[in-house]
Amino acid sequence: xxxxxxxxxxxxxxxxxxxxxxxxxxxxxxxxxxxxxxxxxxxxxxxxxxxxxxxxxxxxxxxxxxxxxxxxxxxxxxxxxxxxxxxxxxxxxxxxxxxxxxxxxxxxxxxxxxxxxxxxxxxxxxxxxxxxxxxxxxxxxxxxxxxxxxxxxxxxxxxxxxxxxxxxxxxxxxxxxxxxxxxxxxxxxxxxxxxxxxxxxxxxxxxxxxxxxxxxxxxxxxxxxxxxxxxxxxxxxxxxxxxxxxxxxxxxxxxxxxxxxxxxxxxxxxxxxxxxxxxxxxxxxxxxxxxxxxxxxxxxxxxxxxxxxxxxxxxxxxxxxxxxxxxxxxxxxxxxxxxxxxxxxxxxxxxxxxxxxxxxxxxxxxxxxxxxxxxxxxxxxxxxxxxxxxxxxxxxxxxxxxxxxxxxxxxxxxxxxxxxxxxxxxxxxxxxxxxxxxxxxxxxxxxxxxxxxxxxxxxxxxxxxxxxxxxxxxxxxxxxxxxxxxxxxxxxxxxxxxxxxxxxxxxxxxxxxxxxxxxxxxxxxxxxxxxxxxxxxxxxxxxxxxxxxxxxxxxxxxxxxxxxxxxxxxxxxxxxxxxxxxxxxxxxxxxxxxxxxxxxxxxxxxxxxxxxxxxxxxxxxxxxxxxxxxxxxxxxxxxxxxxxxxxxxxx
Amino acid sequence: xxxxxxxxxxxxxxxxxxxxxxxxxxxxxxxxxxxxxxxxxxxxxxxxxxxxxxxxxxxxxxxxxxxxxxxxxxxxxxxxxxxxxxxxxxxxxxxxxxxxxxxxxxxx
Numbered sequence: 048x049x050x051x052x053x054x055x056x057x058x059x060x061x062x063x064x065x066x067x068x069x070x071x072x073x074x075x076x077x078x079x080x081x082x083x084x085x086x087x088x089x090x091x092x093x094x095x096x097x098x099x100x101x102x103x104x105x106x107x108x109x110x111x112x113x114x115x116x117x118x119x120x121x122x123x124x125x126x127x128x129x130x131x132x133x134x135x136x137x138x139x140x141x142x143x144x145x146x147x148x149x150x151x152x153x154x155x156x157x158x159x160x161x162x163x164x165x166x167x168x169x170x171x172x173x174x175x176x177x178x179x180x181x182x183x184x185x186x187x188x189x190x191x192x193x194x195x196x197x198x199x200x201x202x203x204x205x206x207x208x209x210x211x212x213x214x215x216x217x218x219x220x221x222x223x224x225x226x227x228x229x230x231x232x233x234x235x236x237x238x239x240x241x242x243x244x245x246x247x248x249x250x251x252x253x254x255x256x257x258x259x260x261x262x263x264x265x266x267x268x269x270x271x272x273x274x275x276x277x278x279x280x281x282x283x284x285x286x287x288x289x290x291x292x293x294x295x296x297x298x299x300x301x302x303x304x305x306x307x308x309x310x311x312x313x314x315x316x317x318x319x320x321x322x323x324x325x326x327x328x329x330x331x332x333x334x335x336x337x338x339x340x341x342x343x344x345x346x347x348x349x350x351x352x353x354x355x356x357x358x359x360x361x362x363x364x365x366x367x368x369x370x371x372x373x374x375x376x377x378x379x380x381x382x383x384x385x386x387x388x389x390x391x392x393x394x395x396x397x398x399x400x401x402x403x404x405x406x407x408x409x410x411x412x413x414x415x416x417x418x419x420x421x422x423x424x425x426x427x428x429x430x431x432x433x434x435x436x437x438x439x440x441x442x443x444x445x446x447x448x449x450x451x452x453x454x455x456x457x458x459x460x461x462x463x464x465x466x467x468x469x470x471x472x473x474x475x476x477x478x479x480x481x482x483x484x485x486x487x488x489x490x491x492x493x494x495x496x497x498x499x500x501x502x503x504x505x506x507x508x509x510x511x512x513x514x515x516x517x518x519x520x521x522x523x524x525x526x527x528x529x530x531x532x533x534x535x536x537x538x539x540x541x542x543x544x545x546x547x548x549x550x551x552x553x554x555x556x557x558x559x560x561x562x563x564x565x566x567x568x569x570x571x572x573x574x575x576x577x578x579x580x581x582x583x584x585x586x587x588x589x590x591x592x593x594x595x596x597x598x599x600x601x602x603x604x605x606x607x608x609x610x611x612x613x614x615x616x617x618x619x620x621x622x623x624x625x626x627x628x629x630x631x632x633x634x635x636x637x638x639x640x641x642x643x644x645x646x647x648x649x650x651x652x653x654x655x656x657x658x659x660x661x662x663x664x665x666x667x668x669x670x671x672x673x674x675x676x677x678x679x680x681x682x683x684x685x686x687x688x689x690x691x692x693x694x695x696x697x698x
Numbered sequence: 699x700x701x702x703x704x705x706x707x708x709x710x711x712x713x714x715x716x717x718x719x720x721x722x723x724x725x726x727x728x729x730x731x732x733x734x735x736x737x738x739x740x741x742x743x744x745x746x747x748x749x750x751x752x753x754x755x756x757x758x759x760x761x762x763x764x765x766x767x768x769x770x771x772x773x774x775x776x777x778x779x780x781x782x783x784x785x786x787x788x789x790x791x792x793x794x795x796x797x798x799x800x801x802x803x804x805x806x
Contacts, residue, residue, distance in 0.1 A: 133722040136741065140718050148705055156707045173741045175725045181717060189711035241739040246746045256798065263794045292763065299762050299776070462785075466770070569761040578753030581800010584746040593747055693738055 051193070053660040055167045056150065057200060057653040060132040061225035061250060061615060063115070064653045065150050068167070068660035073653050075153050077115025079132065081145050082124040084113070114149035122273050134226045134247060135171040140181055147190065161191030165669055167656045169200040172229055172243055176695045180681040187675050194669040195683075196660075200224075201231055202238060202688035203655030204613040204645055210658060217602070218609040221591070221626075223616035225250045228574060228587060230594045232606055240691050242597045244590055248577050250616045253285070254278050256580055257570045265561060271313045272561070280563060281570065284309065286620035288568040289628055291575070298565040308564045315559035346411075353407045360400045366393060428535055440540055447532040450525050475513050482509070571619050575629075588629035595633070607640035618648045659688060758795040759783065772796060 066073030
């Protein structure tokens with residue numbers, strides 16, 4: 048067995064890394080996701096093949112499932128992405144099988160009878176026996192592998208870190224994953240599995256949190272804010288605040304904000320933007336051009352129709368002449384040719400065509416009418432006679448102000464009515480109850496006792512006053528009038544400013560910018576304060592303290608002497624400093640601790656697994672086919688980087 | 699079926715139908731129902747304990763420390779400007795902020 052190359056698979060929930068153990072780096076790295084092209088497209092393809100009667104095999108084959116790097120545009124299929132993982136555990140074995148197919152095909156096993164190489168595979172901490180059993184069955188039964196070794200990525204990574212350094216037997220490993228974060232105590236080189244704790248927050252949550260925040264901050268750019276872009280932002284710009292509260296307070300100050308804000312330009316289309324920048328006159332000009340062109344097309348079509356009609360009429364008239372000249376036989380044959388039944392039918396046809404031609408000609412004569420209409424639309428209201436323009440404008444200004452005030456008052460009233468215990472709300476209730484009472488009295492008496500309500504048109508306004516929702520017809524009319532006034536003022540009054548001018552002064556590109564400020568510390572902070580995303584679990588610092596407290600003081604000290612950070616999310620700037628601060632707070636006064644960082648955060652697990660696979664004692668760690676057959680599918684051999692094997696009790 | 703590129707390294711194999719997919723919660727419950735010894739670690743026992751420090755309050759909109767909360771919308775806010783911007787906020791955004799924070803009203 049020692050002569051066989053070993054295939055190492057670091058099966059992470061974010062990324063999968065595959066390679067031979069004697070290589071420097073994995074040959075294959077891909078996002079651990081797959082997608083099936085949409086079903087309806089598949090159906091269409093089948094339907095078309097049936098329709099045309101061809102049975103080409105290319106069309107009939109079910110749509111190919113795309114895995115990992117085969118997905119060309121991940122954003123296009125974001126909604127259909129599937130992962131075999133739930134958190135950090137594999138639960139969907141169909142998907143895992145597809146992933147293995149992809150791995151083994153890419154690694155060049157196509158054409159071979161089975162996978163004739165031992166495999167090193169990473170798995171979750173305390174992976175449930177059921178899941179491991181499924182995995183073994185899949186690997187041994189379906190792919191026919193000779194042997195497998197299950198290990199934990201964080202422990203492989205720790206192994207790799209010690210390669211070039213002094214061997215250390217005790218450590219506290221903090222492993223930052225895509226869906227989970229682990230705190231792993233190691234004593235005497237052995238993992239203390241019962242004291243490992245897992246925080247169910249990871250890179251996935253950080254990215255999704257940023258995604259949701261940005262979507263709500265910029266509802267206009269909903270489609271431009273994609274997970275991929277947010278991922279990039281998190282990877283490149285987010286960092287962990289050493290003192291979160293202090294940095295937050297800094298962001299509250301305007302000068303600090305102006306100085307440190309990062310503006311992210313979203314892609315935007317210059318063409319649509321210039322369209323938005325056009326002045327009102329240019330827009331009108333464009334519209335007129337468009338109208339003219341449409342009119343021309345319509346005219347041309349009408350002329351063609353007219354010509355056709357005239358030809359038809361000519362033919363029919365000829366027929367008619369035949370009849371009048373008593374050439375009946377010829378006439379009947381011609382009728383048959385034209386598919387016309389009788390003489391009456393011919394006559395009615397001639398009549399309809401005649402009238403159609405007449406109408407078309409009339410229309411052609413009055414063609415210049417639409418442009419007149421256009422003029423009317425463009426015309427601005429003019430000051431009434433006998434009033435100077437200045438007076439008229441002042442009057443309109445007044446009216447507009449009055450309207451605005453009325454609108455504001457209405458809004459105020461409505462917002463007050465929305466809350467209970469205000470005077471407005473009580474007044475409303477009083478009106479409603481009095482209205483209801485008067486109605487009841489009428490019914491009780493049995494006879495129509497008219498209180499005169501509704502005789503006066505103003506009576507009905509009471510319903511407008513108690514209407515709490517939406518704008519009523521009154522405010523609609525007001526809004527229309529307001530628009531009209533503003534149009535006039537915009538046209539005549541150079542000083543008029545309705546508040547929309549400021550917005551336009553900004554360049555259009557700036558409207559497509561995301562302001563990325565406090566988010567750069569706010570988003571990764573959820574590792575330390577999961578309560579920010581509604582997770583009730585203890586934050587990372589609290590969790591470390593909790594895990595340490597499970598051990599006697601002397602062992603605690605041995606572990607904090609080597610706190611080791613690994614995993615993708617461990618790359619945040621400031622993480623080490625922040626943990627140093629937190630440890631300083633939780634450790635006894637003047638005690639020592641040290642934090643070490645992996646030098647290959649994402650790859651070290653794979654590299655560590657390779658180191659172990661090259662080790663002379665590697666054969667002992669393999670769970671062989673014989674083990675699988677003799678000791679059951681849930682059995683696996685323990686080694687220094689593996690989970691502990693606890694057989695499932697028999698019922 | 700011959701049209702499909704055959705993966706020669708595979709043997710015919712299929713999981714029993716009820717084993718192809720199980721939610722993680724179900725797997726955890728299966729482990730718990732086995733009546734394992736109390737000290738035996740399982741995926742479930744590795745869960746982080748609930749936090750004992752009181753959750754800090756931050757503004758839903760800006761993320762700044764938030765001393766105030768609007769009783770009407772339940773959103774937290776840091777200053778008057780934010781409060782003003784909240785007044786014209788559509789309800790779906792308000793709800794979005796609340797769900798991100800994990801807030802669920804008692805009334806549902």
